[in-house]
Amino acid sequence: MTATAPVVDRPAKKPKREQRFDEGTGRLAAVLLSPTLVVLALVVLFPIISALRESLFQSGQHLDANGFVVQGSTFVGLQNYADIFRGDTGHRFWNAFYNTTFFTVVCVVLETVLGVAMALIMHKAFRGRGIVRASILVPWAIPTIISALLWKWIFQADGVFNAIIGTQVLWSTDGWQAKLSIVIADTWKTAPFIGLLVLAGLQTIPAEVYEAAKVDGASAWKTFTRITLPLVKPALLVAVLFRILDTLRIFDLPFVLVGPHKDSVETLSMLAYDEAFNVRFGPAAAYATVLFLYVAVVAYMFVKILGADVIGEARAKKPGGGGGGKGWRRKNAVKASPGTSVGAVSMGGGV
């Protein structure tokens, strides 16, 4: 009896054992991943939470009778956030908000157009393509702070730019010209980034698709809008999303090229920096949080509306091939290949 009992029990335990096996794997995975998670928590989660906490406090804003700053921080709730939107600071905030948005929209549109053009050029096979590719990528390889300095010299009163256009425009003074100088420098620097990602996308498009279009007698423009753009869309969307996120945080270019405290180019990051620089960490954290929310909302809307596949989630939906990413492209590629045969057929018909 004692010998048979386990035998009887065994079938009942079987599914449990499988579960335990899964649990074990899960636990092992958790153990193996835990160092990564701890590091992530330390370098990502902790600063975010600490910044959120910081944004609810104020410190060092009052002097005692001896002229010393009253030590310790006081909890002020949402006052730092409220202060951002009212009075003098409110005016400054909305100006910076407008500038940030303006730079993001204008720069990203220009960069996308130029970047796609650059990618198309780099994609073409011609003599000296290596040199062209390398030279297009040079601006992207230069650190922003260095390119900001370079452009500062180019745009200064006796600089190269004024010599070329033949009149003296004082680029770094407050006004539209300061905005324009930022747009030019930012576009110069980051259009190659979009070009690079789009080039990667272009190289995955099979040549037969273009051959078929040629056979069908499609114009260059039609080929571009009906084949190249749709097929390169996943890569392009990711590139544009990255640029949008980057430009929303723009700081070093206006700070160095035009200078701090200039109304026409002051951005939200510059406001946060300015507060932190004057040892008001609470308001600085509040500014940074507002900027963080703005960036998050824009990114979310971009992903939702345009279906950019940033983290590769579409890969999971491969069979359905519904939204964006590789699945989406495959579907099109499949669609396109019958087109090839149609082209072949029509060619045959023509003959």
Place this chain on the structure above:
Amino acid sequence: MAFVAVAGSLVLLAAACGSGNSGSSSSGGSSTGALDGRGPITFATGKDTSGFLPKQIAAWNSAHPNEKVELKELPESADAQRQQMVQNAQAKSDAFTVLNMDVVWTSEFAANQWITQIPEDKVPDLGKLIPATVETAKYRDKLYGVPITSDGGLLYYRKDLLTKAGVTTPPATWADMLTDCQKVAALPEAKGMSCYAGQFEKYEGLTVNFSEAINSAGGVIVGKDGKPNVNTPEAKAGLEELVNGFKTGAIPKEAITYTEEPSRRAFQDGKLLFLRNWPYVYSLANKTDGSSKVAGKFAVSPLPGKAGPGVSSLGGHDYAISAFAKNKATAVDFINFMASEARQKANLEATSQAPTWQSLYDDPTLGKQFPYLAPLKASILGAQPRPKVVKYGDVTAAIQAAAYGALSGTVAPDKALADLQTKLQSLITN
């Protein structure tokens, strides 16, 4: 957000460094009172471009083997230096003992109790330093540092052209300067030249130039009582000199973009008859390697004013002791060593930085080597510190905004000064 993350991790890092630095002796820590404890210390300073500072420190270290000074070089930009010192203080770290501070930081650092008060009897040579420089190291009449270098504005002028136009002495007032310009303008050599320029870009240099204009006309930005008083006829007269200069073209339009270096280049390229700048320009403009077109053709004098000599803004550096440092007794000795006449003389000879000892300006051999010393002494003796306020960063930003608006012609001088007064009152009262 990335910014906050970076700032957060920097603070963490600073804290880690601080606690990791196990002390060698005495209590130290956050006790701000006594200047006791001996042993190794650190000296935090901006990037030393001359290469001479390590030699000064080596001289101390060889004489004090048990109280060695370790050099901690911070970035070259003053803003970045201040930021690191503030972060160090926020983390209450003892990583920095002696701080090499810009003269305008004293009030903020003292009010926040980031630096230690130094009893005046601990600094034996204090009385031999130029009084205006000692003032920069004081907060509410208490000493928080020792001035090691100073700086004053100088008027660089084209001696060759003035002589040719029959002018023998440099101008003492703005009116004289404008008259001289008109005389020189008649010369064929003066074609395409402008009369005067300073530093009018929206940055700290604008605060300096604006303060000088207002002080030279008898006005103040922040009075002796610590209260802002900038909406006055005197201040208006000072500001209008600059505004009119831009309007009439005596100051070239592009001067609104000038910082120290572009204005120096303009003078060196022969575009300016008069230039307001710091002493460092002297040797560069006198270079005969072809970089300067005016080598040997210019001289310096104190700044001109409204009715007589002008008032310069004070530059320079003070050495202070971090409130959270250990071995403060050693720190005081080291500061006294660096402030001594011999060390300052050596520093002047090696780096041509302006000293704070009165006697060094009267040394005839030094005077021969550095011909600008005599006008520089006059400039520094009559100089005024920039506003001594706790929220200096906000105050200088407000001053720059008002001055920039007036100079670029978008705001009338009256309104700029009235707005500035209101803004300063809100910044300084609490």
